[in-house]
Structures are given as C-alpha cells and as structure tokens.
Amino acid sequence: MPALPPGLHRRQANGREGILWNRGVTYSLTLPTHVIIPILQALKNALSRGLRLPLVYNTSAYESYETIAQLSGIVDIYLPDFKYFNRDTARRFSSAPDYPERASEALKEMYAQVGNLEVDGEGNALKGMIIRHLILPDRTEESCSILEWIAADLSNQVTVSLMSQFYPPTMVPDEINRGITKDEYESVVARAEEIGLKNLYLQPSIFETGDHLLPDFEKDDPFDWSNHKP
Numbered sequence: 001m002p003a004l005p006p007g008l009h010r011r012q013a014n015g016r017e018g019i020l021w022n023r024g025v026t027y028s029l030t031l032p033t034h035v036i037i038p039i040l041q042a043l044k045n046a047l048s049r050g051l052r053l054p055l056v057y058n059t060s061a062y063e064s065y066e067t068i069a070q071l072s073g074i075v076d077i078y079l080p081d082f083k084y085f086n087r088d089t090a091r092r093f094s095s096a097p098d099y100p101e102r103a104s105e106a107l108k109e110m111y112a113q114v115g116n117l118e119v120d121g122e123g124n125a126l127k128g129m130i131i132r133h134l135i136l137p138d139r140t141e142e143s144c145s146i147l148e149w150i151a152a153d154l155s156n157q158v159t160v161s162l163m164s165q166f167y168p169p170t171m172v173p174d175e176i177n178r179g180i181t182k183d184e185y186e187s188v189v190a191r192a193e194e195i196g197l198k199n200l201y202l203q204p205s206i207f208e209t210g211d212h213l214l215p216d217f218e219k220d221d222p223f224d225w226s227n228h229k230p
Contacts, residue, residue, distance in 0.1 A: 054126055057110075061103035062096060068109045077117075078110040078129040085145040092173070093136075107131065107154065117159040117199065130201070132161045137176045140184050144191040151195045161201035162188060 054076035061080035082103055084090040090099035110129055117128035131150060135143050143162075150158055164185045168177045185203075192200055 056125075059106075061106050062099055063102060063106040065105045065109055068106050068113075072113045075110075076114065076127050077125050078114055079132065080107060080110060080129070081132045081134070082107065082146050082150070083134065085142050085149065089139065089142060093176070104149065104153070111154050111158065116155065116157045128159065130159045130161055132163060134163045134166055135180050135185060135188050136166055137178050137180050137184070139176075140187050143188045147188070147192050147197060148195055151197055156196045157198055159199040159201065160192065160197055162192065162203070164203045 055074065056077045056079055057071065057075040058079045059081070061082055080103070083094070084099050084103075087097045087100055091097035096102075107129075114128050117130060118126045120126055133143060133146055147160065150160060162185070164180055166176075166180055168179070189200070189202060
C-alpha cells in the first residue's frame with residue numbers, strides 16, 4: 001500500500017479537537033480497501049476542518065497486512081468478518097483459498113492497533129474491534145474453530161457477534177442451500193461460552209425467511225419495509 005497522503009497524521013484516540021459535524025455517532029467506511037487512498041486524502045481535509053467522529057472500518061477481513069498496518073492511529077473501530085477457517089471452504093464458497101491466512105493476519109494487526117471494544121455511557125462504540133461471524137449450515141465445527149482461534153490468538157475479551165441470518169442466494173451448493181437450525185446456532189454459542197469468550201453479541205432467535213427483509217426492486221422504493229409482515 002502506498003504511503004499516507006502528506007499531512008494526514010495518526011491521531012490519538014483521546015486527542016481530538018473540533019466540532020461534531022452531524023448527528024451521527026461514527027463515520028463508517030464499508031469495504032473501502034480498493035479506494036483507500038482517495039478516502040485517506042478526503043479524511044485529511046475532513047480532519048483539518050474538525051471531524052471528530054470515531055472512524056469505523058467495515059471489512060470482510062480479506063486484507064493485506066500492509067494495508068491494515070498503514071491505518072494504525074487512523075481507524076478507531078474495526079468491524080471485520082471472520083468467514084472461514086478452512087482453506088477448502090473459502091475456496092469453494094468464495095474462490096479465496098488464502099482467506100483464512102489473510103484474515104487471521106489482518107485481525108491480529110487490527111486488534112494490536114485498537115484493542116477491546118470501548119463504549120460510552122449510551123452504548124456507542126468509541127474504540128476497539130467487533131468480529132462478526134456468520135454461521136453456515138453444516139459448518140458448526142468450523143465456526144467453533146474460529147472462536148477457538150480468537151480466544152487463543154487474540155483474547156477471550158474480544159467482542160464477537162455470532163450471526164444466524166444466513167440466507168442462501170440463488171445458485172449455491174446444495175449443502176448450504178438452507179438457513180441454519182436452532183440446534184446449529186446454539187451449539188456454536190455453547191462452544192463460545194465453554195472456551196470463555198466474555199463479550200458476545202447474540203441473536204435471540206433463528207431468522208425465518210420473511211425476516212430477512214430482502215429489497216424488492218419491483219417497487220419504487222426497494223427498501224421500504226413499512227408494510228412488512230414477519
């Protein structure tokens with residue numbers, strides 16, 4: 001990754017001055033790696049004008065270590081996925097057999113930069129990392145391996161979001177052409193608790209098909225769910 005644009009300096013988490021630009025509580029970048037240099041150039045201008053919202057980096061974790069290392073002192077909150085632990089699963093479902101190695105290396109660097117999640121009195125994130133994991137059908141052992149890696153290689157204090165809302169798109173392998181079951185979800189949660197992960201975000205129930213709120217592009221507003229019935 002190229003060097004940072006001139007004049008963009010690393011920030012201390014507690015050393016900002018300026019005004020809050022809007023009513024938001026964070027400034028979020030979603031899958032920004034391919035355009036990170038122009039984003040950093042824009043941030044240089046924003047910071048000089050008083051931007052002091054926590055900066056969130058929302059990523060699949062399929063990143064290079066060099067890119068993440070360049071963001072030290074700039075990103076406040078990392079929101080990465082950890083999708084796969086096995087190379088064969090990553091190859092079959094995402095054509096990325098090196099995902100486990102890339103993700104684990106990137107996650108270690110993210111955690112080294114920002115540490116455990118810190119929130120304000122209203123529960124808004126200020127600094128730290130939340131790792132998301134979407135549980136796949138017939139892949140609970142792999143999910144447990146991911147959790148075990150987090151506890152052993154990062155910390156049992158890392159905040160982990162265990163997600164149940166897998167919804168198969170069209171043209172997926174038969175083995176994952178369904179949602180996950182309650183037993184699958186609960187077995188992964190049980191393993192997380194067994195290995196001592198302290199900070200878990202859990203979903204109270206398994207999503208039903210109607211709960212996924214898929215956009216309907218036949219409507220003038222595809223994202224209008226005002227008449228949605230679960």
